[in-house]
Each structure stands twice: as C-alpha cells, then as structure tokens.
Amino acid sequence: MYTYEYPRPALSVDCVIFGLNDDELKVLLIERAHDPYAGYWAFPGGFVDMDETTEEAAKRELQEETGIQNMYMEQLYTFSDVNRDPRGRVVSVAYYALVKLSDFTNQVHASSDAKRAEWFQVNHLPPLAFDHAKIFEVAFNRLKGKVRYQPIGFELLPEKFTLSQLQKLYELILDKELDKRNFRKKILSMGLLVELPERQKGVSHRAAKLYKFDKIKYKELEAKGFSFEL
Amino acid sequence: MYTYEYPRPALSVDCVIFGLNDDELKVLLIERAHDPYAGYWAFPGGFVDMDETTEEAAKRELQEETGIQNMYMEQLYTFSDVNRDPRGRVVSVAYYALVKLSDFTNQVHASSDAKRAEWFQVNHLPPLAFDHAKIFEVAFNRLKGKVRYQPIGFELLPEKFTLSQLQKLYELILDKELDKRNFRKKILSMGLLVELPERQKGVSHRAAKLYKFDKIKYKELEAKGFSFEL
DNA sequence: TCAAAAGTGTTCCGAATACACCCATGA
DNA sequence: TCATGGGTGTATTCGGAACACTTTTGA
Numbered sequence: 001m002y003t004y005e006y007p008r009p010a011l012s013v014d015c016v017i018f019g020l021n022d023d024e025l026k027v028l029l030i031e032r033a034h035d036p037y038a039g040y041w042a043f044p045g046g047f048v049d050m051d052e053t054t055e056e057a058a059k060r061e062l063q064e065e066t067g068i069q070n071m072y073m074e075q076l077y078t079f080s081d082v083n084r085d086p087r088g089r090v091v092s093v094a095y096y097a098l099v100k101l102s103d104f105t106n107q108v109h110a111s112s113d114a115k116r117a118e119w120f121q122v123n124h125l126p127p128l129a130f131d132h133a134k135i136f137e138v139a140f141n142r143l144k145g146k147v148r149y150q151p152i153g154f155e156l157l158p159e160k161f162t163l164s165q166l167q168k169l170y171e172l173i174l175d176k177e178l179d180k181r182n183f184r185k186k187i188l189s190m191g192l193l194v195e196l197p198e199r200q201k202g203v204s205h206r207a208a209k210l211y212k213f214d215k216i217k218y219k220e221l222e223a224k225g226f227s228f229e230l
Numbered sequence: 231m232y233t234y235e236y237p238r239p240a241l242s243v244d245c246v247i248f249g250l251n252d253d254e255l256k257v258l259l260i261e262r263a264h265d266p267y268a269g270y271w272a273f274p275g276g277f278v279d280m281d282e283t284t285e286e287a288a289k290r291e292l293q294e295e296t297g298i299q300n301m302y303m304e305q306l307y308t309f310s311d312v313n314r315d316p317r318g319r320v321v322s323v324a325y326y327a328l329v330k331l332s333d334f335t336n337q338v339h340a341s342s343d344a345k346r347a348e349w350f351q352v353n354h355l356p357p358l359a360f361d362h363a364k365i366f367e368v369a370f371n372r373l374k375g376k377v378r379y380q381p382i383g384f385e386l387l388p389e390k391f392t393l394s395q396l397q398k399l400y401e402l403i404l405d406k407e408l409d410k411r412n413f414r415k416k417i418l419s420m421g422l423l424v425e426l427p428e429r430q431k432g433v434s435h436r437a438a439k440l441y442k443f444d445k446i447k448y449k450e451l452e453a454k455g456f457s458f459e460l
Numbered sequence: 461t462c463a464a465a466a467g468t469g470t471t472c473c474g475a476a477t478a479c480a481c482c483c484a485t486g487a
Numbered sequence: 488t489c490a491t492g493g494g495t496g497t498a499t500t501c502g503g504a505a506c507a508c509t510t511t512t513g514a
Contacts, residue, residue, distance in 0.1 A: 001233050001234070001235060002233065002234050002235075002236065002237040002238070003231045003232060003233045003234075004231070004232050004233075004234075004238070004240075005231060005232075006232065006277065007232040007280045008232070008234070008238040008239070008240055008241060009238070009241055009278065009280065010234075010238055011238060011239055011241065011321060047236065048239065048310070048321075050237045050239065050312075050319055051312060052312070053310040053311055053312060054308060054310040054321065055310070075307060075308065077305060078284060078305065078308045078323050080278070080283040080284040080285070080323070081283055082280075082281060082282070082283060089280055091241060091278075091284065091323075093308050093310070093321075162493085163493090163494090164492075164493075179477075179478075179479085180493090180494085180495095181478095181479085181494090181495070181496080182476070182477065182478085184494085184495085185476095185496095186475090186476085200493095202486090203485075203486080203491085203492080204485065204486040204487055204490080204491065204492090205484070205485055205486075205490075205491040205492045205493070206483060206484035206485055206491085206492065206493045206494080207484075207485070207493080208492080208493055208494085209493085209494090392466085393466085393467090394465075394466075409504070409505075409506085410466090410467085410468095411467090411468070411469080411505095411506085412503070412504065412505085414467080414468085415468095415469095416502095416503085430466095432513090433464090433465080433512075433513080434463080434464070434465090434512065434513040434514055435463075435464045435465045435466075435511070435512055435513070436464085436465060436466045436467080436510065436511035436512050436513095437465095437466080437511075437512070438465080438466055438467085439466085439467090461514105462513105462514085463512100463513095463514085464511100464512090464513100464514105465510100465511090465512095466509100466510075466511075466512100467508105467509085467510075467511095468507105468508090468509085468510100469506105469507105470505105470506090471504100471505085471506090472503100472504085472505080472506105473502105473503090473504080473505100474501105474502095474503085474504100475500100475501090475502085475503095476499100476500085476501075476502090477498100477499080477500075477501090478497100478498090478499080478500095479496100479497090479498095479499105480495105480496105481494105481495090482493100482494085482495090483492105483493075483494075483495100484491100484492095484493075484494095485490100485491090485492095485493100486489105486490095486491095487488105487489090487490085487491105
C-alpha cells in the first residue's frame with residue numbers, strides 16, 4: 001500500500017497502433033474480457049510504473065500485449081476528463097505508433113492474458129471502451145496532418161516497396177486520389193528514394209521497380225533545412 | 231492521507247505563456263523562493279486536483295499565480311522523465327498559452343504567494359528550474375510551427391492592430407524578415423482582416439490603418455476546407 | 461524640412477496541375 | 488490475346504519572390 005498527503009489520479013498510457021494491410025489502413029484493438037466495458041474493444045495500454053517514462057510504459061505494454069517491438073512511436077495527447085474511467089480518476093497519456101504490418105504474421109497473437117487482439121480497418125471500428133473513440137479521432141487526425149510534412153508514411157510500408165504502394169498509402173491516409181505522374185515526379189525529385197536492383201515478383205502484370213527510403217539522406221537534408229512536403 | 235494499492239506519480243501542470251511587448255516576444259516566469267531550485271525561475275504551474283482536467287488545472291494555476299484569464303491555451307506535451315523533479319516522481323502536462331499583453335499592466339503582479347513574476351524575452355531567459363528549459367524549447371518550436379498554418383498569432387496582438395505590427399510579430403516568431411508588399415498582399419488576400427474606420431494615433435509619421443481579425447469568417451472558411459497558411 | 465514608417469504593382473520564375481498512351485507480364 | 492498495373496513528358500496555370508518609390512505625419 002502506498003499513501004500520499006494529497007490524492008493522486010492514476011496514470012496510464014494507451015497506444016493507437018496503425019498498420020497497413022494490402023489496401024487497408026488498420027488499427028490494433030484488444031477485446032476487453034471484464035467490466036467495465038466487457039466485450040468492448042480498446043487500445044492496448046496500462047498503468048505507468050514508477051521507474052519508467054510514459055513512453056517506456058507505452059512500449060512495454062505494447063510488447064507485453066502484442067509482441068510488437070521497435071516501431072515508430074510518438075506522443076499524441078493526454079486525456080484527463082474526470083469521468084473518463086468509471087473505476088476512478090485515471091489520466092491517460094496516449095501514443096500513436098506506426099508498424100510495418102508485413103513484419104508480423106497477419107494475426108498478432110495476444111499475449112499471456114488470453115486477451116483477443118485484432119486489426120480493424122480504420123473506418124469500420126467496433127464500439128470502443130472509455131473515451132477511446134475520441135482518442136482514435138485525435139490520432140487519425142494527427143496522422144493525416146503529419147504524413148504530409150514528415151516522411152513517416154514509410155514506417156507503414158515494408159523495407160522495399162513500389163511507387164504504387166507508396167501512392168496508395170498516401171491516398172488512403174489523405175483520403176483523396178493523387179495523379180500518378182505528378183506523384184512520382186515529386187517524390188523522386190526529393191532524392192530520398194533509392195532504386196533497388198530488384199523488381200516485384202509473381203505479379204500478373206509488368207513487375208514494378210522496388211525502392212527503399214533513404215533515412216540517412218533524409219537526416220542530412222533535414223539538418224540543412226530541407227523540408228519534406230507532399 | 232490517501233492510500234493506493236500501487237504507487238502513483240504525482241501529476242502537475244506547467245504553463246508556458248507567451249506575450250508580445252512592443253517588439254519583443256516574451257514568456258512569463260516565476261522566481262522560486264524555496265528549494266529545490268531556490269532562486270531559479272520556472273513556468274507557473276502546480277498539482278492537478280481530483281475534480282479538474284489538466285487544462286482546468288492549468289487555467290486555475292495561471293489565474294491564481296498571475297491573475298491572467300481567458301487566454302488562448304493548448305496542450306503542449308507531457309513530460310515524464312523519472313528524475314525530472316528531485317522531490318520525487320512528478321509527471322507534468324505542459325500547456326502553452328498566448329496572451330494579449332496589452333490587456334495587462336506591464337508587470338503581472340504575482341499573487342498571494344509573494345512570488346515574483348516577470349516577463350522575459352524569449353532569447354534571454356535566466357536559468358530555469360527542473361526540465362523547464364526543455365519545456366520551453368518544445369513550446370517555442372510548437373509556436374513556430376503552428377503560427378504558420380493556424381491564425382493564432384492574433385492572440386498575441388491587441389484587438390486592433392496595424393499590418394506592420396502583424397508582420398513584425400511573424401518576423402519575431404519565425405525569426406526571418408518578410409517582404410512588406412508580399413506579406414500584405416497575402417494576408418489581405420485571405421479576406422480574414424477587417425479594415426477599421428480608424429487609424430493609429432500619436433505617431434510621428436503617417437498613421438497606419440487599423441485592422442481586426444475576423445474570427446467568425448475564419449471559422450466559416452475553415453469549415454469549407456480553407457486552410458490558413460503563411 | 462527632415463525623419464520615419466505607411467502604402468502601393470509589376471515582372472519573373474518555379475512548382476503544381478492536368479492530361480493519354482505504350483509497355484511488360486502472367487494467366 | 489487479354490487483363491492488369493507499370494512507366495513516361497509536356498503545356499498551362501498559379502502562386503511565391505524580388506524589387507523602389509511616393510505619401511503622410513509629427514517633431
């Protein structure tokens with residue numbers, strides 16, 4: 001038991017994890033087994049330990065609940081509505097993360113807890129627990145905003161990707177169609193993509209060239225004041 | 231005394247308040263009377279009560295410590311380094327605020343506590359307590375970023391302002407000179423400024439027209455997909 | 461009459477947009 | 488041989504950048 005002179009809210013973290021599956025943008029949810037909100041879905045999360053930052057807590061929870069590691073992660077917002085959790089005062093620091101879904105088997109095995117984890121398409125989410133619908137909204141808007149002026153979209157793609165995959169990704173996130181020629185012209189003119197001596201395999205049409213994102217070059221350019229924009 | 235099954239970090243808020251004084255961008259700091267960091271300066275802040283959101287806490291602290299009310303305020307970031315406060319584990323949700331300094335007497339009277347509050351120019355800050363230098367850095371960068379694609383600069387100016395004042399403000403925040411004609415052309419072309427039937431008074435040169443920002447029109451345009459950009 | 465800031469248009473250049481056809485591949 | 492997506496260039500338009508002089512006012 002721990003006692004304090006003044007009352008303290010509990011502090012938790014929640015993670016909105018985006019992944020790209022073929023032509024669909026998805027988020028990872030976990031089904032709640034117990035009340036409150038038994039049967040509802042929620043973002044993975046948990047309480048912050050005393051010897052870890054909130055970011056460390058978010059990564060730990062993610063690892064524990066889904067086995068996912070080493071993803072791109074960023075703080076989203078802190079949610080502190082007094083009644084957001086019926087069990088009592090809980091303030092939650094939300095993070096959002098981008099993962100290369102291709103790195104995982106299609107189903108993320110929920111961990112120890114025998115909780116069920118599943119990827120849902122972003123515009124077909126089931127009923128969410130707590131204020132998680134609000135959290136998702138903030139996360140998705142942040143992603144839409146950020147993807148345009150920082151090259152974080154690549155975090156969702158496999159190491160090697162085609163220009164069409166990249167374009168489709170942007171079309172999904174920004175929710176509008178882009179012109180193929182203009183898109184290619186612009187993205188290639190930045191000089192951040194490396195053309196690989198490889199092509200797509202096993203497709204029943206002309207095989208596309210594969211590219212990878214040159215992170216090192218991006219860091220260099222960024223330091224010189226270059227700004228990614230799409 | 232309050233007792234919990236698991237230990238909990240304390241939860242506080244800190245506010246970075248920006249104000250514009252003539253030709254200088256300033257932030258409000260409070261001198262610490264006691265250890266830790268006695269004699270250092272810190273952003274106003276305090277602990278979050280159980281019946282208020284973090285945003286409410288930030289506004290309350292600001293009101294208590296400085297008397298400032300009704301300013302533009304936005305959540306900045308949550309700082310959770312394990313050792314950021316030598317007294318123990320304290321997680322702090324930081325906010326930044328923009329105030330019309332013209333609304334206040336030049337010196338903000340520090341409140342009850344007999345703490346000394348003072349406005350400092352943003353590039354001549356005294357030594358700051360805790361991780362407040364880091365907080366300031368994040369806040370200033372956020373301001374620089376946000377001011378370009380949201381019309382928040384107006385929150386720093388008086389109701390009625392001249393185009394030169396507006397331009398100077400942007401030059402200060404973005405830290406670069408802007409061309410007068412291009413600036414005016416662009417800002418006026420947005421149709422968000424209302425020309426008032428008034429002019430500057432008591433200046434020893436040609437008196438400038440006064441304008442005000444049309445917030446209602448901005449909301450309308452924003453809803454239609456217009457995006458402010460400078 | 462001087463100093464100091466207000467106010468005002470045009471030209472040029474580069475980037476964004478619009479747009480259509482042939483190519484390679486496996487089924 | 489057909490269906491499917493891969494790959495490519497040009498003309499036009501629009502917005503950003505550069506740039507200098509006249510006007511007004513109070514000291």
